[in-house]
Amino acid sequence: MFTKILIANRGEIACRVIATCRRLGIATVAVYSEADRNARHVRLADEAIAIGAAPASESYLRSDAILDAARLTGAQAIHPGYGFLSENAGFADACAAAGITFIGPPASAIRAMGDKSAAKALMAQAGVPLTPGYHGERQEPAFLRTQADAIGYPVLIKASAGGGGKGMRKVERSEDFVDALASCQREARAAFGNDHVLVEKYVERPRHIEIQVFGDGHGDAVFLFERDCSVQRRHQKVLEEAPAPGMTAERRAAMGKAAVDAARAVGYVGAGTVEFIAGPEGDFYFMEMNTRLQVEHPVTEYITGTDLVEWQLRVAAGQPLPKRQDELSIHGHAIEARLYAEDADRGFLPSTGTLRHLRLPVPSAHVRVDTGVEEGDSITPYYDPMIAKLIVWDVDRAGALRRMRQALADCQVVGVTTNAGFLRRLVGTDSFTHAVLDTALIEREHDALAAGQDSTDALWVLAAIAVVATPVAATHDARDPHSPWAARDGWRLGRAAPRVLPLQQGDHRHTLRVWPLAEGWNVQRDDGAIVTVPGHSDAGTVTAQLEGQRWRVQGRLDGDQLHLFTAQGAHRFTVHDPVGESEQSATDAGSLLAPMPGKIVATLVAAGAQVKRGTPLVVLEAMKMEHTLQAPADGTVHGFRVQAGQQVLDGAVLVDFEAG
Template sequence: MNEPAAMNTAPTFRKILIANRGEIACRVIATCRRLGIATVAVYSDADRNARHVRLADEAIHIGPAAARDSYLRADVILDAARRSGAQAIHPGYGFLSENAEFADACAAAGITFIGPPASAIRAMGDKSAAKALMADAGVPLTPGYHGHQQDPGFLRGQADAIGYPVLIKASAGGGGKGMRKVERSEDFIDALASCQREASAAFGNPHVLVEKYIERPRHIEIQVFGDSHGDVVYLFERDCSVQRRHQKVLEEAPAPGMTEARRAAMGKAAVDAARAVGYVGAGTVEFIAGPDGGFWFMEMNTRLQVEHPVTEFITGTDLVEWQLRVAAGQPLPLRQEQLGIGGHAIEARLYAEDADRGFLPSTGTLRHLRLPAPSAHVRVDTGVEQGDSITPFYDPMIAKLIVWDVDRDAALARMRQALADCQVVGVTTNAGFLRRLLFTDSFAQARLDTALIEREQAALEAGTHVDEAAWPLAAVAAVASTPAAAADARDRQSPWQQQDGWRIGAAAPRVVHLQHGEQRHVLKVWTQPDGWQVQRDDQAMQQLNGTVADGLLTLQIDGQRRSVQVLPDGEQLHLFGRDGQRRFTLHDPVGESEQGVGDAGSLLAPMPGRIVATLVADGTVVKRGTPLLVLEAMKMEHTLQAPADGTVKGYRAKAGDQVGDGAVLVDFEAG
């Protein structure tokens, strides 16, 4: 066994090019800076002013916004490395990180690829071939068909023989793309076609495999690390069971309820898998675990994972630094017996997406962005800053929030507060959904499996409703945040600036029309010297004492003190408090009556994308929520539904058409 490398001996690289973007590029830059290594960023047209470009020592333009024309251009990235004099390329994750041809091209150019050998990437890149390899290595496998025959009828026959439910999975990919659970034989062909389309778009390969779907499965992955001296260790496990459409939502380490015996068995299987392909660098071996203690190999990701920070928190390591050292030829910094687990860590992915609209990605400018302050307990990995844009070209992640504490309950409390501390204006985020998820009984009590979100759907949807006290709070916030009200606060002595509604005989109220979700109310607000009086619809009037200063509104409501930061944004009113973010819509009834109902008879594209399929014929009478068409955007298929009961009069776009944000897709007649 080799002695661990001296941690004060820096890797021999002088300059590294980072062939990625976003938070992972920023993370690699930070580690390189700490080690005294210069960095070169690459950027597309869409990322010209991105945070990773601003942080790097140098930056080189590599092409148009679309990833296929920039971040996926191996030749352009290698040319940038040569021109900059970089000795190594860090691929991050996604893009070219698991591209064996790119790894080979780096080697041919005399540039170190900071990742596993191309042979290991090839061995694990084809899931069908990897299954056969793992069987030879003695790693347990899920029952299924992993062959090359792709005839739809044949694959359905295999699924029928395996027994439903089954899982169709893209052979060449990961990240939940090209994956569908199928419950019945009659649904198989349609699910297969959707998987193959998505797999082709994301990975350029429609090949799939079919496996038995394990009921109540947990998704547990083992972090492995190998060096060029033949040593491989595992840095314990992460539980990634909380998923939506097979994409991870929350991750934590260590896995709740993991016994030492099961941890050792899974660790050994992961190390055996890595050794079977001569693995070097950071990798993740993913397993499906059953409630009876059994576990089965699912796939190996031959790169660093998005959720690696939870492993770093509980082991006290920097896995990016390990990558750099191993790529430079140094032995692993620690031996297996030197690794241990301390405390508990949880990661949440803060995305620009609308949970109330089927998790459609949200694009726009981050006009206001405040994330939790980093500390010994809270870490924030982000690739954006206030003023940056979330574009339709890449993954809509805003940040990863990672928390640590001595045990799971304490870490859970920290994550709940970290999400409440997020303030984002300009795009819709999943922060509220994540926070509601953390409060569900299943997650709080660690009853984890991949169906947790579906099982808790009622609780997650119930959380979208605001409490009764939020309405008068929002109404006062709307009145207090107007420009005139702000001027009033600056010059209270001027009678021309007073906003108290004074009239001869009686004060006049400000009338506010507010909407949150499906709820809409009319509220009247009277300004008084020590606060406000509020009446909602025809209910009794409420006296609210309080103050507003610099956007911070503090009120006494029903015997409780409530403080919120108020951020108006056009017709949207954002309230940020200890319980998270609330977004209300301010309606102008006069403007709405003038606008009429011209837009009500259409379905608009929520983002730029490509029409994959139209699902009903012209003239079809449908119910609200009926799927009407499939839009591909950000490498995922999104099903757009009927906004109300009515009739599909006709489509304005056909399969294969590219459409812009806000384009009219369907002429729809409600009623």
């Protein structure tokens, strides 16, 4: 076994590998970019080496810098995690040439499966079922459109060298094909340095089911059952679970055999995932093989009682697989949700900032949290905006669902917007609850997933109390908690003064008045009714009796935003200052602003153009994805303040726009 390994990745996967190595007594070396100088994986590792500037192309994708770090520290092996260089055959070759073990499959297997077109041909020879489509070399737009027309719409354009939903578009009509192809190719060039695509028939109501495979250097290969990853948005996985609901023993065996046949066809060694599209009638087709560990591997670990990172290390060290196929079995059910810094109400735009408050579920035998961040860390525009993976397990799916709902309700994040509320609504939909799964689930459940202003009268009252009860550290000396300047009780000579609080949530606004009492509060609603609320507060945690129910909520003030955390999830209110609030709007009605930092890919209309609401105006690339910004209303584009290739900051004015 190795005594020291270098981890050529960041975030939660780097922290995950460090944890396994620590358990096995293996020393670890972290590498980091300038943006990750104080990152959690850097703090956890035994050693850490700087390898470049913040952009991945200048750090985590620099194989020379990573190999130099391995030589400098005496690391015997490199674990590539997932993403970055994990599926780079050239890097695997460079490790071998340097005498350093690459903890992954042989470069030949990466090459064979890395080109999706070539992989399809290889799988056909191995007898693995394939989706109808064009997998050839010709790439002229007119020719590919002809192929798509012959296949029949809808079709799926996919980057041949891609993965993770990047460089992928569903196309419904022939007239949309060329524009979708151009967008796919731009995204593929940016993400993979290769704009080659293939075109396949889009299977209606498909499920995305993948098989975890593992091979060793002694000719053995096994599959560790399946994961259902059907719940996706823009071809990126949102929820994953194992085993797949409704999977029969016969179908599991057939898919497992096909996956192992695929792995054997390329002499596979290490952890890999064979992904299939499964139709509603039980048919399934090979989609691709990811020659690395997957983000969703923890659900497989939960149901099989294995540590797949440990398996990777043992196999890379030349040991045989820890278990044979007949020694593997399924125990219980596991579900994973990806907690991202993104705003579901604004088209899932990534959110950047400092995690000023972060509380995640407490780990237990039933709940696992994989994260690469801690309170005080930042979500930057340079990398994937994942905050944590929440993984739950129980003896059956119903139990796992209950635990996932609670785990999501236990998430408290201040400083960035998260998708926690969206995820809670998602796991509560009829489709997911009853396992009616396919890749269009999110679109099908659109109405149920829309964020509603569902705060009850009780929550408005509790929000007002939380504002009064939440301490503001900057107003007093933290060394003297008994200072009168720390008090927020409205004390006046003779009687307490009410705190007047105009609160807003979405389009709803109410003004409440709060008087602290010796053992609680009086709260006057804007209809004049006064409610007496017995209770007390401690450092922002409010315990109160209201409407026949005992509440325990936590409030966190972040500027003019109150984050109210309850057992049912998080609620956010804007606290208006009637005296000091600026009259200037937070957004300029005469312009289109950048919703996040990024690079301008293209401007799509001419200056002076008359456009309708929703007309695409600018394509912005951020966090490895393209985002199309649209006209906010019918109006005139007077001009652009940016051009293709230009880097812009969050809030930068992109377009001079006049509505009307």
